[in-house]
Each structure stands twice: as C-alpha cells, then as structure tokens.
Amino acid sequence: MNAPHIFQPFVVSDSELALFQTLFKQQIGLHLSDEKKALLASRLESRLMALGLSRFHDYYRFITGPGEAAAEELQQAIDLITTNETYFFREPAHFEFLSQSIVPATRADAPFSVWSAASASGEEAYSIAMVLHDTLGDAPWRVLGSDVSQRVLRSARRGMYPLSRCEHIPQPYLKRYCLRGVDEYTGQLLVERSLRERVSFVSMNLTRLPDTLGQFDVIFLRNVIIYFDLPTKIRVLESVLRYLRPGGYLITGHSESLHGVCVPLEAVASAIYRKPVNP
Known part of the structure; x- marks a missing residue:
C-alpha cells in the first residue's frame, strides 16, 4: 500500500525573501519586511502550484524573465x-469634510476633479462620486x-458589490445611487449607471506616474503610503x-503619518492637508 501523500507547505528561505523584497520594491515601491515570509508564501503558493x-x-x-507570459504572471x-481591503465611506469624517468644507469653497470656473489614488475595488471612488453628485449636481x-x-x-x-460591503x-x-440585486444577483448591490459613467478607473503605479494626469482639486491617498519605506514615501508624495x-x-489615512516628510502642505484637519496657493 502506498503511503498517503502529505502536503508539504511552501517555505520561503531568507535568500528567496530578499529576491521578492527587491522585486516588489522596484516594481511598486512596496516595503516587504522580514516578518512577511508567511504572508508571501500564503499569497503566492497557489501560483506555484498552478505552474508546477x-x-x-x-x-x-519565471516572473522576472522575458516574454508576455512572464509579464502577465508578474502582474x-x-x-x-x-492588500486591497476597503469599504464604502471608510473614515467618514473625510467625506464630511469634502462635502461641507471643500466643495462649497471651490471655484466654479473648471470641472471639480478628485483622484482616488489607491482606489482598490472602487468603493472609495464611488463614495466620492456620491458626495460630488449630491453637492454639485449637474455642475461639471x-x-x-x-x-x-x-x-x-x-x-x-x-x-x-456584496451587500455586506455597503453597510456604511x-x-x-x-x-438614490444604488440598486439592490434580484434573482441571481441577490445579495449584491450595483452602483447606479449614471454615477458609474462619471467615474473612470486606470491602472497606475504610484512610483511611476505618467505625465498626462492633469490637475486635481482633491487627492485621496489613503491607506497606501503606510506600505512604503520613508524614501519611497517621500518620492511618491512629491510625485x-x-x-x-x-x-x-x-x-x-488616519493611521498614516507624514512625520519626517518635508513636503509643501499645511495640516487643516486629521489626515487632511492643503497645498498652499503661494508656497
């Protein structure tokens, strides 16, 4: 009788961890600490199994090699x-400040523009859109x-989105802005089409921003710089x-600090900063 097969979990060695630390730092600015061996193994082991x-x-x-397959696997x-954990109206004080303090004081000579710079699966961007439609209506x-x-x-x-992600x-x-799913979509919520059409999503690496973004009145950069080391954090913020x-x-994000970062910003509220008009 053959002995039963016992699954051997994938183990990351110190040298392998160092390779991925350098790779993710170069690619996306992510600081992967020495304590993240188990996380690295659990997140990527399914890909090792799929590739044999x-x-x-x-x-x-493989993922640092040439060819389209390698590039797709790297992605x-x-x-x-x-990490992409998020939900609608996370840290609600920010959305209150947007609707009550920022939008009413905005100029009317150009479209009001907001960038959700680490939007994950979109809840933050749609939360912003709900606030803007409510406060600005048909204005651009x-x-x-x-x-x-x-x-x-x-x-x-x-x-x-699952209804469980929409409770806030x-x-x-x-x-006003959400449709509850029925039949096979029971338990789901769909953001209303006219609102979806006002929000666009693009793939973007914060460490390699393009030159064609344009200018924004507000930038949400929440719960992302916490994953960068200080030099990368400074470079991303400046960019x-x-x-x-x-x-x-x-x-x-409320858990993120700009301590030790010298950038032209004035603190106006908790985790909210203003760029001076005349620096």
Whole structure:
C-alpha cells in the first residue's frame, strides 16, 4: 500500500525573501519586511502550484524573465501581494469634510476633479462620486480611480458589490445611487449607471506616474503610503503633489503619518492637508 501523500507547505528561505523584497520594491515601491515570509508564501503558493513549481526561487526566475507570459504572471503576483481591503465611506469624517468644507469653497470656473489614488475595488471612488453628485449636481465634476492591481480594477469598473460591503453608505445615498440585486444577483448591490459613467478607473503605479494626469482639486491617498519605506514615501508624495492644484487638498489615512516628510502642505484637519496657493 502506498503511503498517503502529505502536503508539504511552501517555505520561503531568507535568500528567496530578499529576491521578492527587491522585486516588489522596484516594481511598486512596496516595503516587504522580514516578518512577511508567511504572508508571501500564503499569497503566492497557489501560483506555484498552478505552474508546477516547487520553489519560490523558480517562481521568481519565471516572473522576472522575458516574454508576455512572464509579464502577465508578474502582474498576478502584484495583484496577490497587495492588500486591497476597503469599504464604502471608510473614515467618514473625510467625506464630511469634502462635502461641507471643500466643495462649497471651490471655484466654479473648471470641472471639480478628485483622484482616488489607491482606489482598490472602487468603493472609495464611488463614495466620492456620491458626495460630488449630491453637492454639485449637474455642475461639471470627475472622479479618477487608480490602482496597481488589475484584478481589483476589473471589479471597480463593474460597480457591483456584496451587500455586506455597503453597510456604511448613508441611507439617502443608498436609496438614490444604488440598486439592490434580484434573482441571481441577490445579495449584491450595483452602483447606479449614471454615477458609474462619471467615474473612470486606470491602472497606475504610484512610483511611476505618467505625465498626462492633469490637475486635481482633491487627492485621496489613503491607506497606501503606510506600505512604503520613508524614501519611497517621500518620492511618491512629491510625485503625487505635482498633480494637486495650489489650494487643493491631500487626504491620507488616519493611521498614516507624514512625520519626517518635508513636503509643501499645511495640516487643516486629521489626515487632511492643503497645498498652499503661494508656497
């Protein structure tokens, strides 16, 4: 009788971890600490199994090799390693400040533009859109959502979410902007089409921003710089601020600190900063 097969979990060696630390730092600016061995293994082991590989070193060689297949697999690895936990109206004080303080004081000579710079699966971008439609109505405005993960962007463009992810949407917005699924879509919620059409999503790496983004009145850069080391955090902030209009607002996550970062911003509220008009 053959002995039963015992699954051997994938183990990441110190040298393999170092390879992926360098790779993800170069590709997306992610600081993967030495304590993340187990996380790396759990996030990527399914890809090793799918490809019939037994060592993380072999997987690293594949995704850093030439060809379209390698590039596609590298994107899959990035999708798996990045954290994309979010929900509608997360940190609600920011949306209150947007609706009560920023929008009423905005100029009327150009479309009001907001960039959700780490939009994940889109809840933040659609939350912003609900606020803007409610406060600006038919006046011109736009929301851009961006993320490094192609996987979550596909979900964002669809605009459909489990009801469990929507419990923080204010009731008036829920009734006005959301459709409850029926039949095979029971338990799902769909953002209303006219709102979805005002929000666009693009794949974007914050460490390699394009030159064609335009200028924004508000940039949400929340719950992402916490994953960067200090030099990368400074570089990303300096790059992002190029696209913030003078007098515009940068909003970060409540758990993120700009301590030790010298950038031209004035703190106006918790995790809310204003770019001076005349620096």
